[in-house]
Amino acid sequence: MEKTYRITETELSRLESDLDRALDEKGKQKEQSERLRKQLKTLEIQSVERKKALETVRKSFEEYAEEERKKQKRLRRERNAAIGLAGLLAVALVARA
Structure with a gap:
């Protein structure tokens, strides 16, 4: 058998309040949760x-570094030549003299 309880109108009003x-509060928390979810997605x-931008910069830097290595190699060859x-x-001048 189910028990029955009596409450006053004041108690009922307080419970409803x-x-x-x-x-x-639940609605506010739900709104905040949605805002946070959107921020996370952003x-x-x-x-x-x-x-992606960092990857592009890394690739550009690697290409630049490779070009610089080739340039240094070419300059060494020209200097050695x-x-x-x-x-x-x-030697030719010494031999002529």
Whole structure:
């Protein structure tokens, strides 16, 4: 058998008021949760975009570094060729004298 309880109108009003506040709080928390979910999605998108940008920068830097290595190698070859040519000229001048 189910028990029956009696409450006063004041107690009923307080319980209804408490329920209304709890429902309002639940609604506010739900709105906040949705805002946070949207912010998280925005941050995830920004993270992906920044990752792509960093990858582009990394590739550009690697290409630049490779070009610089090739340039340094070419300059060394030109310098060595110039030194070799100067040496041959010096030997030729000494031989003529």
